Amino acid sequence: GDSVTQMEGPVTLSEEAFLTINCTYTATGYPSLFWYVQYPGEGLQLLLKATKADDKGSNKGFEATYRKETTSFHLEKGSVQVSDSAVYFCALYNFNKFYFGSGTKLNVKP
């Protein structure tokens, strides 16, 4: 069945460091891919998405490119801030269902 695998955390970075959180997926057909973010004490929020191969989703300085050849959707940000500290979830939507990765906690230190 469909599934999402993302790198385990926690990831600890200093402010202004480069961020990559890896995400790979297994799916039949043509899923949409998402990154959600969960800030402490809050619900999940959509960060960005891509609906077809080679699409790039971007928001708040974060980017991810839908790579069908490698079945990946890695999240990147060139310079992280303390306010980016949160848990990040990679997800796919296929045949009216969502599948989530296990989440990666990001800690950004000043």
Added chain:
Amino acid sequence: GAVVSQHPSRVICKSGTSVKIECRSLDFQATTMFWYRQFPKQSLMLMATSNEGSKATYEQGVEKDKFLINHASLTLSTLTVTSAHPEDSSFYICSALGQPGTDTQYFGPGTRLTVL
């Protein structure tokens, strides 16, 4: 953006009792809502898909008689954990699809259930 609320945010109950969790879309109508369970290591597991006016579709391994889902209106879905046990203690999250046929879902803030 669209807002989804959950009530209660936290609940503590005794083993053997039932607990009802409400999920409401506050400023839009949601024909489809999802119920998830979030485990301690942060993984989010889809429990069931709730469609207004019809029976919920449960994922494999989720007991439909234990986790009763009712989606009686376009703005309200409820999850009732029946005869709760300590192993049911978890974080339960609902989400609502913004429009039929879209992939935009809006999440509630979650409900922390603790069964003593």
